[in-house]
Amino acid sequence: MEPGQSLIRDSLQVLGPRGVITDPGEIAPWVSDWRGRVHGASPAILAPASTEEVAAIVKLAAAHRVPLVPQGGNTGMAAGATPAADGSQILLSLRRMNRIRSLSAEDRLAVAEAGVILATLHEAAHAAGMRFPLTLGARGSCTIGGLTSTNAGGTQVLKFGTMRALVAGVEAVLPDGSVHDGLSGLKKDNRGYSLDQLLIGAEGTLGVVTAVALRLVPAIAARAVAWAGVASPTKALDLLRFLEARTNTIEGFELVPADSLRLVLKHIPGTRPPLAGEHAWHALVEATTPDGGTDVSAELERLLAAALEGGIIADAVIAANEAQAEALWKIRDTISEAERAEGQTLAHDISVPVADMPRFITDAAAEVERRFPGVIASGFGHLGDGNIHFHVRAADHAAPGWYEDEGAEITRLVDDLVTAAGGSISAEHGIGQLKRAELARLAPPGRIHALRAIKQALDPLGILNPGKLVP
Numbered sequence: 001m002e003p004g005q006s007l008i009r010d011s012l013q014v015l016g017p018r019g020v021i022t023d024p025g026e027i028a029p030w031v032s033d034w035r036g037r038v039h040g041a042s043p044a045i046l047a048p049a050s051t052e053e054v055a056a057i058v059k060l061a062a063a064h065r066v067p068l069v070p071q072g073g074n075t076g077m078a079a080g081a082t083p084a085a086d087g088s089q090i091l092l093s094l095r096r097m098n099r100i101r102s103l104s105a106e107d108r109l110a111v112a113e114a115g116v117i118l119a120t121l122h123e124a125a126h127a128a129g130m131r132f133p134l135t136l137g138a139r140g141s142c143t144i145g146g147l148t149s150t151n152a153g154g155t156q157v158l159k160f161g162t163m164r165a166l167v168a169g170v171e172a173v174l175p176d177g178s179v180h181d182g183l184s185g186l187k188k189d190n191r192g193y194s195l196d197q198l199l200i201g202a203e204g205t206l207g208v209v210t211a212v213a214l215r216l217v218p219a220i221a222a223r224a225v226a227w228a229g230v231a232s233p234t235k236a237l238d239l240l241r242f243l244e245a246r247t248n249t250i251e252g253f254e255l256v257p258a259d260s261l262r263l264v265l266k267h268i269p270g271t272r273p274p275l276a277g278e279h280a281w282h283a284l285v286e287a288t289t290p291d292g293g294t295d296v297s298a299e300l301e302r303l304l305a306a307a308l309e310g311g312i313i314a315d316a317v318i319a320a321n322e323a324q325a326e327a328l329w330k331i332r333d334t335i336s337e338a339e340r341a342e343g344q345t346l347a348h349d350i351s352v353p354v355a356d357m358p359r360f361i362t363d364a365a366a367e368v369e370r371r372f373p374g375v376i377a378s379g380f381g382h383l384g385d386g387n388i389h390f391h392v393r394a395a396d397h398a399a400p401g402w403y404e405d406e407g408a409e410i411t412r413l414v415d416d417l418v419t420a421a422g423g424s425i426s427a428e429h430g431i432g433q434l435k436r437a438e439l440a441r442l443a444p445p446g447r448i449h450a451l452r453a454i455k456q457a458l459d460p461l462g463i464l465n466p467g468k469l470v471p
Contacts (some may be wrong), residue, residue, distance in 0.1 A: 003064045004090060006070025008044045009245065010064075014056045017156040021045040021094070030091055033079035035137075037403070038142025038433055040083035042164045051171060051179060051210040057092065058208060058463075059177030067093040068467045072114060072146030077139040077349065080203045080468050089466070094145045097210060105130050108216045109185050114209050121214070130216040133160040135249075138202060144160040145209040151201035153428030156287075156385040157334075159251045162428065166215050170196040172207035185213045185256070196245050197382065198454070203430050204465040205440035206458050218290035223251075224297035225286050226304060226323035228316040231278030233358035233383065236283045240384050246303055248295050252286035255361075255383040259376065260335045267341040271327070275315050283313075283383075284332050286325075300439035335380055336389075337470070344394035346407050350413045354386040361388060364417045368392055372410055381439060387427035390414060415442060431469045440471030441453050 374395030
């Protein structure tokens with residue numbers, strides 16, 4: 001019997017029929033990445049319902065030398081949860097581990113299992129008068145384990161940081177089947193290397209995250225959402241600095257080029273232009289407060305009026321109600337969807353120092369369009385934390401193999417420009433499969449050596465998510 005089939009047989013004794021899925025039809029939706037770019041195969045999905053069951057499965061996998069691919073909501077952008085195409089790897093689904101074990105407003109902590117959907121945690125925190133301040137477009141399907149394993153970002157990093165800053169502790173099954181329990185949430189713990197921090201962003205290559213202790217903050221009492229027209233990314237950053245110097249309420253600040261707005265209005269039903277005039281660039285601003293006595297909308301209106309008078313912005317509008325606020329955010333959240341409707345798009349999730357980002361956006365776009373005539377390059381996203389989604393759209397005549405041919409050359413150019421600017425080729429989406437080769441090409445030798453040494457030390461058999469992250 002092949003090792004994979006032996007593992008499946010033995011897993012039935014641990015998980016029962018409900019925890020072992022071998023029907024190809026049920027497996028099919030989970031063996032391709034979210035973008036549909038990478039397609040794998042797996043003979044089974046193993047779905048444990050507890051940390052103890054995860055530990056038992058990992059021990060069996062080690063004994064049979066069968067690689068496991070941990071998976072949550074499968075919403076990643078770098079194919080980090082997609083198995084190999086040869087069917088040699090077995091999916092380890094954490095979706096049945098979906099309990100919120102505890103949630104305390106007094107301690108400002110929640111302990112959520114890996115399979116808890118982000119939106120579910122949001123609802124539970126809200127019911128307790130608190131919130132978990134990380135959100136993104138896939139909040140209705142992404143899971144806490146996946147968010148932790150990829151060190152997810154989102155639209156609130158400006159104020160609260162990435163997942164790494166919001167995790168107080170991690171419970172995980174290590175490659176030998178032992179359990180690391182770091183859920184105590186200690187503020188001070190100097191017992192050497194931080195296994196919690198090592199596991200965050202490791203993309204399931206060092207351990208299977210089974211539960212996470214998460215930091216909560218008081219619920220929002222009031223928020224204000226505004227849309228401003230600006231002449232350039234430099235002016236957008238000027239606006240952010242202007243606001244930050246005068247208030248501590250700014251939580252979200254997103255840059256949107258005119259081209260992206262045009263695509264959304266063209267392809268996304270129910271959207272409309274926020275401003276009457278034409279503007280080369282736009283900024284979406286969100287201010288929040290946990291203080292019900294603070295009129296955050298009036299404050300933001302006053303500050304935007306001052307920015308208009310000072311020539312920082314050309315026009316602005318503030319949402320009059322929640323429906324209007326959500327309509328403004330819908331424009332930002334559906335940019336990628338609109339691009340897919342328009343045609344082939346290369347998505348680069350990059351970061352450079354914040355002060356250099358405005359120049360990088362314009363200069364890099366100009367260089368890409370010069371080197372590859374007919375393509376359209378632009379950047380949108382989290383300007384305030386130095387993370388821009390730098391996308392390149394194919395020309396109308398692009399052939400079906402554009403991604404692999406000219407697209408690969410474009411990606412190399414973009415990554416070279418990012419590296420030259422002292423930036424990162426992966427700001428919040430991870431390395432997965434899609435960026436391994438570029439990481440190997442561009443990362444300093446010391447970083448590559450350390451990644452390989454850590455992987456080898458913790459997972460000498462290479463059974464946890466092989467072929468991901470580590471070159």
